[in-house]
Amino acid sequence: MKIDSSLKWHVLLCIALFVSLMPIVFAISTSFKELSEAYGNVLGLIPHNPTMANYLRIFQELPLNQITLNTVIVAFAVTVFKIVTSVMAAYAFVYFNFKGKNLLYIILISTIFIPFTMTMIPNYLIISQIGLRNNIIGVILPQLSDATGIFLIRQAMRSIPLSFIEAARLEQAGIFHIMFGIVLPLAKPAVISTGIMFFINSWNEYVWPVLILKDTANYTLPLALQLFISSEGGTDFCVAMAVSVVTMIIPLGLYLIFQKYIISTFTSSGVKG
């Protein structure tokens, strides 16, 4: 009786899971199919004649190495800058008292709620004016103003017992010692998972690059992907799925490696504190 009722709920959870994960399985399977099989054997997950042709084709048709490199550079630069500035700012908000602290924090955090559309026209003008349109540095810059890191890392730092810091201060430890010797090691899980999420989000960024990048050689992966679909129909879905797999493989890999850190950081990211 007991097992029976919980089975029913597991079935419900698994249906929900099926709906959210099935598209990924389909994408991987279709990317290895020949076009005729993609339309003939739609539901079959294992291709009868697995082929690499779709992958070979996308590397021939596009400077995909360059595009992948662009994506790596953008995501890496954005991540490093945002992590460093977020750790510094969060440290100041947790361990220092200064005038206007709370107001400044609230102002910074409320920018999380502002849709990008509200700032995109002036940002476009700024980036054009300094000549960085159609340039990956121009892709990087506006992505740097993001307060989620300050929020998440501050949460983590606040959960470190203050007595640790007081003890170090009594021993006349300097700010660098306290920051690198005590606070950062203890806040490491949050810093790592925030960094991974920064990297993934920047890797996936689409709205801003699509506004300012013109040449295919400067594209990032999500933009390249868009080249393979046509809204009038006639999209070669096998090829589109191959580009999709190339685009999602790095974020998926990173997520699977750091899953534990990421889930626990976000589970506690609600309104607590």
Added chain:
Amino acid sequence: MRVMKNKKNLITQNTMIAYMLILPALLVFAIFMFYPLFYTAYLSFFDWNMIKPLKVFVGLDNYKALFSDPLMPLVIKNTVVYILILLILNCAAPYILAFILSFVVKKGRGFYKGAFFLPSVISLVVGSILYLWILNPVSGPAAVAAEFMGINIPIWSKTQGLVIVVLSIITTWKIFGYNFIVIFGGVTGVPQEIIEAAKIDNIPLYKIFFDIVLPMSSATGVYIFIMTIVQGLQYVFTPIKVVTQGGPDNASSNVIYDIYQEGFLLYHTGYASAMSIAAMVLFVILLVIEFRYVEKGIYYEN
């Protein structure tokens, strides 16, 4: 005396360090967030096309034009419908699933959380293309599977109303996982003993959910409610741009896409800015009402 002076020095010195620590972050925010916000407000009073050297001051004309724009009622309706669908799929549904996972089944928590979150790390362009294929009315997997059951998938990309549902499904795919694990964190904050006691008293599950779990995790609930709207609006641009370009006949356009359309396709820079500001004012009002109204009944977990 000496001690006090030292202390005062220490305080100002500390303040200096604190400001130095915040400065780098503040600098990029000033340039790419605060200045643009003010500049958007400034531009909303001008007639300009982004290229002309001269901006013509038109006062409130852009805002007045919002009210006479024949497209506006449709665009607002589409936005509201989209957000309503999103709230059902990304607040109500994950809340129920999180409740089941934390108090009814309990087994496999780690697995379900990890698996549900997985799509959130994948690009929305990928998501858009996956659903374009899966929901392809002629040859997609959903159509083929539905055919076995004798159901035909309508040509949603040409159907008013349905096209918004598809957009909602695509963004839901992206948002659901994050919402699920945050709600799960809130729901598990409700003390286990209370739930067990209620179960022993044979209180039905739906009552436990509505009378105990929902009110006791409402702080998380409100946060997710707001984040769903915020993220839903942030994310919806991508599937519209990739899949529908606002069509058919603007049936899938909404406030966010229309701002892009006016600003970057039609070069009505001033008008697009006015639209941004109006949307933001509406949004802030909604947030304030929401907070004022819900705040009173909130039970804070900590």
